[in-house]
Amino acid sequence: MRAVFPEGFLWGVATASYQIEGADFEDGKGPSIWTDFSHRPGKVNSGDNGDVACDHYHRFSEDIELMKQLGVNSYRFSISWSRVLPEGRGKINRKGSDFYNKLIDRLLEVGIQPMVTLYHWDLPLELHRKIDGWESRDMRHYFGDYSSLVFSEFGDRVKHWITLNEPYCSSHVSYLWGEHAPGKRDLKTSLTVAHNLLLSHGEAVRRFREVVKDGTIGLANVSTFVEPATDSKEDRWAARIRDQFINGWFFETPITGEYPSELFKRFNDAGVQPLIEDGDMDLISTPFDFWGVNYYTRNVIRKEESSILGSEVVQGELAKTEMGWEVYPEGLEAFLYKTFKEYGKKPIYITENGMACKDKLTDGFVEDFERVDYMKRHFSSALSALKAGVDLRGFYVWSLLDNFEWSYGYSKRFGLVYVDYEKGLKRIPKRSYYYYRDFLERD
Numbered sequence: 282m283r284a285v286f287p288e289g290f291l292w293g294v295a296t297a298s299y300q301i302e303g304a305d306f307e308d309g310k311g312p313s314i315w316t317d318f319s320h321r322p323g324k325v326n327s328g329d330n331g332d333v334a335c336d337h338y339h340r341f342s343e344d345i346e347l348m349k350q351l352g353v354n355s356y357r358f359s360i361s362w363s364r365v366l367p368e369g370r371g372k373i374n375r376k377g378s379d380f381y382n383k384l385i386d387r388l389l390e391v392g393i394q395p396m397v398t399l400y401h402w403d404l405p406l407e408l409h410r411k412i413d414g415w416e417s418r419d420m421r422h423y424f425g426d427y428s429s430l431v432f433s434e435f436g437d438r439v440k441h442w443i444t445l446n447e448p449y450c451s452s453h454v455s456y457l458w459g460e461h462a463p464g465k466r467d468l469k470t471s472l473t474v475a476h477n478l479l480l481s482h483g484e485a486v487r488r489f490r491e492v493v494k495d496g497t498i499g500l501a502n503v504s505t506f507v508e509p510a511t512d513s514k515e516d517r518w519a520a521r522i523r524d525q526f527i528n529g530w531f532f533e534t535p536i537t538g539e540y541p542s543e544l545f546k547r548f549n550d551a552g553v554q555p556l557i558e559d560g561d562m563d564l565i566s567t568p569f570d571f572w573g574v575n576y577y578t579r580n581v582i583r584k585e586e587s588s589i590l591g592s593e594v595v596q597g598e599l600a601k602t603e604m605g606w607e608v609y610p611e612g613l614e615a616f617l618y619k620t621f622k623e624y625g626k627k628p629i630y631i632t633e634n635g636m637a638c639k640d641k642l643t644d645g646f647v648e649d650f651e652r653v654d655y656m657k658r659h660f661s662s663a664l665s666a667l668k669a670g671v672d673l674r675g676f677y678v679w680s681l682l683d684n685f686e687w688s689y690g691y692s693k694r695f696g697l698v699y700v701d702y703e704k705g706l707k708r709i710p711k712r713s714y715y716y717y718r719d720f721l722e723r724d
């Protein structure tokens with residue numbers, strides 16, 4: 282089926298620094314908020330942490346070989362801010378930047394184009410402790426300085442950049458639901474954090490234009506297809522508001538320079554809206570080049586007046602992954618079409634798509650046929666969106682390796698490659714790895 286995708290379409294795999302690198306205290310790297318959070322009792326399943334993770338820091342050559350054998354032409358990964366700037370600002374840690382230089386050079390040697398995420402949740406702990414991290418408006422300056430530094434360091438070879446991975450998660454999962462670092466639980470704070478993240482996104486785009494003249498930069502959002510539980514007016518309205526909360530707040534605002542109005546009014550009436558200063562919305566809506574869509578599932582929404590969002594998520598009736606997320610490839614096509622139509626007709630990359638399976642080693646192999654089926658159906662959905670006119674440029678499967686799945690620790694496996702945590706982190710390609718390899722090979 283690959284042949285029906287456009288020439289130059291990027292087929293890749295995606296990872297993130299804290300989830301795979303390990304070496305969390307090595308070669309001058311500073312701690313991140315996840316270093317701190319994962320070491321707090323009760324925050325992560327089984328007390329797991331990213332101290333070692335998949336030890337990608339030491340085994341990146343082996344992992345690039347796995348990508349080369351797989352046949353991908355691109356690889357999405359994130360830079361650990363506190364590996365290159367241990368305290369988030371100030372002097373560069375050359376051993377940290379050397380790691381990324383070696384990684385990028387090796388990728389290019391084997392014909393794999395890097396797509397680099399500047400921030401995938403691992404904020405330098407020093408910035409959190411000294412200036413309250415993302416709660417501070419000053420973060421846009423520090424994020425801007427960090428961005429300029431990595432653009433200067435790697436921008437000659439890296440031409441595709443993402444400012445933030447899922448500001449929805451860095452704000453609401455981290456500051457409202459409290460499930461991710463730093464584990465706070467306050468809506469006004471999470472909306473302030475979301476505002477500072479969007480300001481920082483805009484600042485990074487402005488710095489990018491100064492440094493990398495021949496590259497493109499985008500924003501990767503949680504992209505959950507939202508549907509009403511029934512066709513009632515109430516549920517349809519509830520779904521509209523919830524869609525603004527999960528998606529519109531981070532897809533619409535950087536385009537229009539305004540927060541989604543109905544939801545903003547609700548927050549304003551409740552006195553939890555973010556403080557907007559002169560120039561903020563201009564900075565947030567600094568024009569950028571592409572959307573990153575991280576699609577996994579849908580959310581079915583029912584009216585529920587007791588919540589400030591006026592809704593609650595209900596369990597859908599479709600088959601679910603190990604994360605409890607419904608398998609709903611139709612939602613991908615619908616979401617891509619909506620994003621392309623409503624949010625600026627920009628090129629789109631599917632920057633994450635994949636599933637957690639109950640992967641078991643049997644005679645040294647993992648027959649993850651459910652993941653193969655999930656991939657087939659989502660590739661097909663992406664093709665339908667392309668045929669419907671969506672300017673889709675690439676597809677990154679989450680993830681190359683089983684890795685640290687945040688508050689679930691190592692209990693949830695998303696990899697095309699099994700990582701044997703009991704046996705020296707041995708990498709064992711699963712059935713889905715070979716499916717993807719054959720898909721990419723076939724003309």
Ligand SMILES: OC[C@@H]1[C@@H](O)[C@H](O)[C@@H](O)c2[nH]c(CCc3ccccc3)c[n+]21
Pocket residue numbers: 297300446447450503505575577633679686695
């Ligand atoms: O959970 C799998 C992956 C994580 O490992 C990545 O680091 C992260 O970018 C990522 N985001 C999502 C979507 C999470 C989500 C689903 C539904 C609603 C809100 C958030 C899934 N994943």
